[in-house]
Amino acid sequence: MIRTRFAPSPTGFMHIGNLRTALYEYLIAKSNSGKFILRIEDTDQNRLVADAEKIIFDTLEIAGLKYDEGPDIGGDFGPYIQSQRKDIYMKYALQLIESGKAYYCFCDKERLDSLHKKNLSYDRHCKNLSTEEIQKNLAAKIPFVIRQFIPDGQTTFKDEVYGEITVDNSQLDDQILIKSDGLPTYNFANVVDDHLMQITHVVRGCEYLSSTPKYNLLYDAFGWQIPTYIHLPLILDENGEKLSKRRGAASFQDLLQLGYLPQAIINYIALLGWSPESNQEFFTLPELEKEFKISSLSKSPAIFDLNKLRWMNSEYIKKMPFDEFYAAVLPYFKNSIKKSDLDYKQLAEMSQTRINFIYEAPSLFDFIDKLPDYDVNLFVHKKMKTTLENSLDILKIIIDKLGNLSSWTQDDIKKSLTDVVNENGLKNGQVFWPARIALSGKDATPCGAVEIAQMLGKSESINRLKFALTKLEGN
Numbered sequence: 001m002i003r004t005r006f007a008p009s010p011t012g013f014m015h016i017g018n019l020r021t022a023l024y025e026y027l028i029a030k031s032n033s034g035k036f037i038l039r040i041e042d043t044d045q046n047r048l049v050a051d052a053e054k055i056i057f058d059t060l061e062i063a064g065l066k067y068d069e070g071p072d073i074g075g076d077f078g079p080y081i082q083s084q085r086k087d088i089y090m091k092y093a094l095q096l097i098e099s100g101k102a103y104y105c106f107c108d109k110e111r112l113d114s115l116h117k118k119n120l121s122y123d124r125h126c127k128n129l130s131t132e133e134i135q136k137n138l139a140a141k142i143p144f145v146i147r148q149f150i151p152d153g154q155t156t157f158k159d160e161v162y163g164e165i166t167v168d169n170s171q172l173d174d175q176i177l178i179k180s181d182g183l184p185t186y187n188f189a190n191v192v193d194d195h196l197m198q199i200t201h202v203v204r205g206c207e208y209l210s211s212t213p214k215y216n217l218l219y220d221a222f223g224w225q226i227p228t229y230i231h232l233p234l235i236l237d238e239n240g241e242k243l244s245k246r247r248g249a250a251s252f253q254d255l256l257q258l259g260y261l262p263q264a265i266i267n268y269i270a271l272l273g274w275s276p277e278s279n280q281e282f283f284t285l286p287e288l289e290k291e292f293k294i295s296s297l298s299k300s301p302a303i304f305d306l307n308k309l310r311w312m313n314s315e316y317i318k319k320m321p322f323d324e325f326y327a328a329v330l331p332y333f334k335n336s337i338k339k340s341d342l343d344y345k346q347l348a349e350m351s352q353t354r355i356n357f358i359y360e361a362p363s364l365f366d367f368i369d370k371l372p373d374y375d376v377n378l379f380v381h382k383k384m385k386t387t388l389e390n391s392l393d394i395l396k397i398i399i400d401k402l403g404n405l406s407s408w409t410q411d412d413i414k415k416s417l418t419d420v421v422n423e424n425g426l427k428n429g430q431v432f433w434p435a436r437i438a439l440s441g442k443d444a445t446p447c448g449a450v451e452i453a454q455m456l457g458k459s460e461s462i463n464r465l466k467f468a469l470t471k472l473e474g475n
């Protein structure tokens with residue numbers, strides 16, 4: 001049974017790279033009828049941020065990445081929060097001391113700082129303390145850490161994405177496994193937990209590649225089976241730099257706030273390092289579960305292209321079932337457009353294919369509440385065969401015609417404008433173009449003169465048409 005885990009540290013917002021890791025772990029588990037586990041890695045107490053756990057839960061829920069075991073739902077391998085597993089790590093660290101694969105280190109900060117200043121890794125000063133010295137120090141409550149003893153030789157391992165990697169052990173330091181506060185480092189806890197939680201596939205960012213030999217030496221020291229490793233390439237921005245908050249959106253929360261839909265984000269993120277066998281670009285989560293293959297992961301850095309995500313978002317908006325879109329867009333209309341008695345459903349229908357973000361919809365209708373300042377030359381349109389002169393004459397006829405209407409439905413308005421065309425031997429564009437410019441003050445609107453007139457109501461429409469006359473006359 002394949003078991004994967006998402007193991008975030010609760011240090012703030014969910015970075016795009018972390019969400020991609022979670023997604024791939026989820027997909028690897030789900031595409032193999034396996035289990036996806038959530039584990040909170042909070043052993044670095046200095047980096048904890050309030051509410052960060054909630055952000056993790058919320059993110060996975062919004063993204064639709066349901067886990068099978070985790071802190072809030074339990075499971076057979078809990079607790080799933082590392083700070084609640086303190087005793088477990090200590091027990092295993094002591095076992096390593098027993099077998100000579102780890103040792104107590106009582107070096108104080110000054111000593112370590114001076115090594116650090118000289119750019120030296122730990123010099124094994126405490127490696128050969130006698131049992132008596134160790135006991136004496138422990139009894140005197142001298143603060144200590146427990147370090148891994150790295151043996152001579154080479155360590156080779158296979159990563160599913162990066163292939164075979166060999167590292168000379170001389171490049172690895174005797175890293176700390178248990179810190180002076182009694183809590184494990186990430187480097188130790190991840191190995192112990194991945195083993196105890198029976199994790200088969202470890203997915204994480206490629207920044208962990210260089211530490212992996214140390215983890216493997218730990219697995220070997222315990223006689224545990226090494227998991228399958230899947231390290232993921234970096235995600236870079238359009239300038240080839242590491243994604244960061246400073247250079248724009250770097251977290252899931254940022255993107256949601258900017259108006260990206262969760263499904264669009266997930267779809268886009270799925271493609272940052274993985275490519276399907278076909279040219280398909282749009283995937284629902286269940287489709288990804290079917291298609292995802294570890295062998296199609298790439299080791300070249302992925303480029304996070306906001307323009308592409310924006311486009312994808314607009315496509316997702318187009319694909320939304322209308323009722324869902326309408327429910328999402330309605331509050332924006334209600335909040336942004338003051339005029340009441342509008343047919344919001346109609347506005348929604350006209351918006352769905354024209355926006356990148358749902359919140360943009362009201363801006364398509366910004367002319368309703370207030371006629372924008374517009375240039376009189378908008379009336380001139382070669383293809384529509386309109387000029388400043390004929391627009392002036394035609395608008396006069398339109399005002400006359402519409403002014404006589406007693407009922408103001410779209411059918412009535414349309415019939416009147418069509419009558420103006422027919423009765424005066426004009427082209428459609430010569431009537432509808434100037435009418436729309438006069439009513440909206442814009443040359444691009446999501447609907448035509450008829451709909452706009454109906455939205456505005458009779459008196460406002462006539463006012464705007466008359467205002468256009470004064471503009472044209474004053475020209």
Ligand code: GLU
Nearest residue numbers: 007008009041190203204
């Ligand atoms: N807690 C680590 C992090 O947030 C997890 C790395 C891993 O998945 O092993 O980066």
